[in-house]
Amino acid sequence: MAEPLLNIQNLHSNIGQYHILHGVDLQVPRGGLTVLLGRNGAGKSTTLRTIMGLCQVTGGSIAFKGEEIGRLRTPLIARKGIAFVPEHMGVFSLLSVRENMELAAIGGPMEQQRLEWIFELFPALKKFWHRPAGTLSGGQKQMLAVARAIIEPRELLLIDEPTKGLAPAIVNHMRDAFRQLKDAQTTILLVEQNFNFAKSLGDTVAVMDNGRIVHAGSMAALAADPALQTRLLGLSLDQHQ
Amino acid sequence: MTAQNNSPPTLKQVGAHSLQRIARFRMEYPHYFLLLLIGLVPLLFINFNIWLMLTISGAAMGLLIFIMASGMTLTFGLMGVLNLGHGAFISLGAYLGAAVLAFLGGAAAAPSIAANLGAIVPALLLALGVAGVLGLVFERVIIRPVYDSHLKQILVTVGGAIIIEQLIQVVWGASPIPVTRPQALAGAVVIGDMVIERYRLLAVVIGLGIYWAMIQVINRTKVGILIRAGVESTEMVEVHGYRIKLLFMAVFVVGSALAAFGGVLWGMYQELITANVGEQILVLVVVVIIIGGLGSVTGCFFAAISVGLVNLYVGYLVPPLGGVAAVGLLVAVLMWRPQGLIPVIQV
Numbered sequence: 001m002a003e004p005l006l007n008i009q010n011l012h013s014n015i016g017q018y019h020i021l022h023g024v025d026l027q028v029p030r031g032g033l034t035v036l037l038g039r040n041g042a043g044k045s046t047t048l049r050t051i052m053g054l055c056q057v058t059g060g061s062i063a064f065k066g067e068e069i070g071r072l073r074t075p076l077i078a079r080k081g082i083a084f085v086p087e088h089m090g091v092f093s094l095l096s097v098r099e100n101m102e103l104a105a106i107g108g109p110m111e112q113q114r115l116e117w118i119f120e121l122f123p124a125l126k127k128f129w130h131r132p133a134g135t136l137s138g139g140q141k142q143m144l145a146v147a148r149a150i151i152e153p154r155e156l157l158l159i160d161e162p163t164k165g166l167a168p169a170i171v172n173h174m175r176d177a178f179r180q181l182k183d184a185q186t187t188i189l190l191v192e193q194n195f196n197f198a199k200s201l202g203d204t205v206a207v208m209d210n211g212r213i214v215h216a217g218s219m220a221a222l223a224a225d226p227a228l229q230t231r232l233l234g235l236s237l238d239q240h241q
Numbered sequence: 242m243t244a245q246n247n248s249p250p251t252l253k254q255v256g257a258h259s260l261q262r263i264a265r266f267r268m269e270y271p272h273y274f275l276l277l278l279i280g281l282v283p284l285l286f287i288n289f290n291i292w293l294m295l296t297i298s299g300a301a302m303g304l305l306i307f308i309m310a311s312g313m314t315l316t317f318g319l320m321g322v323l324n325l326g327h328g329a330f331i332s333l334g335a336y337l338g339a340a341v342l343a344f345l346g347g348a349a350a351a352p353s354i355a356a357n358l359g360a361i362v363p364a365l366l367l368a369l370g371v372a373g374v375l376g377l378v379f380e381r382v383i384i385r386p387v388y389d390s391h392l393k394q395i396l397v398t399v400g401g402a403i404i405i406e407q408l409i410q411v412v413w414g415a416s417p418i419p420v421t422r423p424q425a426l427a428g429a430v431v432i433g434d435m436v437i438e439r440y441r442l443l444a445v446v447i448g449l450g451i452y453w454a455m456i457q458v459i460n461r462t463k464v465g466i467l468i469r470a471g472v473e474s475t476e477m478v479e480v481h482g483y484r485i486k487l488l489f490m491a492v493f494v495v496g497s498a499l500a501a502f503g504g505v506l507w508g509m510y511q512e513l514i515t516a517n518v519g520e521q522i523l524v525l526v527v528v529v530i531i532i533g534g535l536g537s538v539t540g541c542f543f544a545a546i547s548v549g550l551v552n553l554y555v556g557y558l559v560p561p562l563g564g565v566a567a568v569g570l571l572v573a574v575l576m577w578r579p580q581g582l583i584p585v586i587q588v
Contacts, residue, residue, distance in 0.1 A: 074479040090477040
């Protein structure tokens with residue numbers, strides 16, 4: 001097997017004095033979409049935040065393209081080619097949609113062609129281009145947050161619950177957007193509670209509990225095995241529906 | 242029925258409608274509302290010519306306060322850093338300005354504006370430069386170790402301010418020193434029966450110029466986008482690959498330089514300065530940044546002019562209350578809008 005794009009080994013991290021991750025081992029293969037599942041409080045968001053340098057690493061290693069990034073500061077990690085969409089989306093509400101996007105384009109002015117592609121994915125952004133981002137709806141903010149992450153080609157996208165609280169129609173938009181990103185060979189690590197959404201996109205899956213990875217494998221295998229789902233997630237997809 | 246509907250609205254309806262519109266204006270543009278209220282109400286009590294004189298003087302004072310306060314509101318907004326050493330930079334600017342004006346006495350004493358500017362501009366540039374460098378040292382040595390504790394920031398920045406003020410006394414002595422206004426700016430212009438000090442007109446022009454330039458930078462440039470974004474969330478600015486501490490340091494340096502720049506102008510405005518001139522004006526500076534909404538340059542601008550105007554109007558109408566007018570305004574504004582005119586920091 002080829003070397004994974006992101007290789008996390010025995011990762012421990014703290015939020016303040018609380019020890020949250022207790023030895024996470026996670027490999028994210030290049031070019032695929034990996035889904036991180038698990039109950040609330042299992043440490044999924046903390047894993048993403050730790051990769052991004054927002055939580056203090058207290059042990060273990062995070063290798064990105066073979067290079068240790070576990071102790072780098074957040075801006076440097078971002079400039080290695082990793083984009084992060086946090087759960088609260090983190091759009092700058094007093095900035096216009098355009099300014100949000102300009103800020104995200106660290107390499108220079110936005111490329112027109114890429115912008116057109118983003119407008120195709122998320123037409124609402126074009127419509128509200130000059131509006132303050134704070135006036136957008138929740139779904140539109142989510143679109144903006146994802147759009148910011150992809151305004152320039154990134155090697156790895158860390159996305160925390162993009163479908164949370166979104167209307168079904170917008171969830172389908174998101175799904176299309178992620179499919180296109182996958183087609184463009186972008187590697188994505190997605191935290192998701194919506195199993196249907198996760199199943200339709202994921203290539204590989206990892207399940208967390210109590211700050212550890214308790215299962216890792218292919219999404220197809222998990223989706224086909226209701227007993228495993230019940231054991232890992234507390235309920236099976238069939239029961240869920 | 243139709244006839245009744247087409248009849249002109251009664252006075253009561255018109256009144257209710259206008260009140261609604263005023264209420265909306267007050268909500269949406271609180272800074273304009275406050276300025277109009279403060280600027281126009283005194284017209285009821287003061288005759289027009291005197292009002293105009295007071296207004297120009299108040300605006301001049303307010304704009305000088307704005308120059309001194311703008312840096313402080315941004316450093317607080319961006320990193321939550323309370324820099325009570327800001328006043329020392331104002332004092333430093335006033336002394337440097339006075340020194341340069343004395344040194345270039347020939348140019349300052351000449352009766353032409355061009356020659357006078359030949360003394361004022363070097364004074365301003367020297368103050369900008371020295372305070373900028375000192376601001377850099379101050380940020381690295383004094384502020385950086387205490388980023389996360391307001392209490393420590395207060396203690397350590399007050400300490401830093403005391404050191405700078407004592408150094409000023411070492412160089413220039415403890416007794417007050419006079420600041421000579423350049424010749425062409427010393428007098429007053431007389432229009433009809435109005436007498437307006439020339440220097441105040443200059444202060445208005447410079448203050449408006451600085452505000453215009455700051456707004457251009459903040460609204461039109463990438464650095465401006467980053468500053469506004471950083472005031473909202475430093476974490477998300479870092480997530481996008483920008484080093485917030487570097488940005489903060491730059492803002493701190495510019496803010497310190499502007500404090501000294503304002504100090505030069507304030508020294509010429511006061512005409513007699515002591516080493517704690519900055520500490521004295523710092524009270525008004527803090528009032529202004531709180532009224533304006535911490536972190537908002539536009540709020541700071543409107544608050545500064547409002548404070549300048551209130552100071553002059555109240556000082557004219559009820560002289561004993563002149564000294565506390567600004568604090569009274571602070572109390573009134575906070576009762577109306579606890580987060581200031583233009584709140585930009587999410588609490």
